[in-house]
Amino acid sequence: MAKKHRGGPAPTRTRADKKELARQRREEIRKRERRAQFIRTFSTLAVISGLVWLAVFWFTRPDDEPTAPDVLPGLLATRPPWPANTALLGERLDALGLPPAGETQHVHANLRIFVRGQPVTVPVDIGLDADAHAALHTHEEDGTIHVESADVRDFTLGEFFDVWGVRLSDSCIGGDCTQGGEALQAFVGGQEVTGDPREIVLDDETVIVLTFGTSEQLPDPIPSTFDFSTVAG
Template sequence: MGGKKTKETRQRLEELRATQQRQDRRRKLLITSIGSVIAVAALAALGYGIVQDREAESKPSGDGGNPPWALPANPMPGIKAAGLSTGPMGTADHYHAHLDIFVDSKPVPVAANIGIEQSGAMSALHTHDDRGVIHVEAQTKGDTYTLGQVFKQWGVALSVDQLGALKTGAGKTLTAQVNGKQVGGNPADIVIKAHQQIALVYGKPDPAFRPPATYQFQEGE
């Protein structure tokens, strides 16, 4: 009689252990599945974040705000928006122009290193310092460059009625002069030429204010 009860007890214990093992396996499988779902979701979120970052890096943002205008943190979106690329300094074409900007008759500095990466690679159209000297140092000869491409790389809006965040209207105007002569149309379309003096003037017209018609380039420029 006692042997029969002992056998039944052993069978019951074995069944309990088997049940417990099945439950343990199910629990582990569930934990593994949840972990996989979390991992996939995390990777998807990371991938989405990377795509968003790359999209943000590929597009220049905003109008540049109010002056003075600093360089963009990442120059490449503006360089690409200008239809340019970077590389070593070119020598096939090499000439300079000068740009003055005036807001309410006060000069606004042109940023140094427009169109130049931190590595030193540069586009064919760039600045080296804050004198306003625009450098064309291209690897191919005969290409045309415009003032709008300078501003695209700078991250500052330029159009017939806008300079950065400054817009025309309410008595404010935006005019452009080349070598002392006013030019009409969109100033972004001004073609950069050797030893050219360009002036952008924003604000209420002041007949007494005359931007410089010439610029004294340094020797060799």
């Protein structure tokens, strides 16, 4: 005959056991609440940080990003001679975002251009018309670049050509680009400089020469001086 197994009585929880169980439940609830509070706090801080970053970006961004030189209004990519090209000067200045004209900074540089051995005139009134006055401009046909700016900073040859509205790149001037035996070369103070001629800084009394053509067509000697005492204004 099989033996019968008698089940024992269910264990009785004491008052202490019940208190401990209640304590554990309360602790679990508190943990869940702390986790939820942490997630809410982290999410709030993330949103605030994002808003702060967006505000900083918005209020510190440039009002206008400078336009790439190859898409400036009225840009001439033709062979010389080049006029002062002021028809779309105002639009170019708006696109460039250069400092306004002023007397805080006032220096002069001199530019000579030779294409296939022939001198090219840098015309009068580049950067000047009845409605616009650029910080970079000319008053005479002697190649003197007047830097007259309300802000003190380095201005470059590339920026002058942008104001003029004549294409200048590391290999092109106007409608001529380096190819075959012809090349664009730049000289400062009679010494050849390598790299992008657009980056040449218009320091006070700097003499800059740009040439395009063969090596046999280079001016001899390369101009290296200019009488800045003759410059008016």
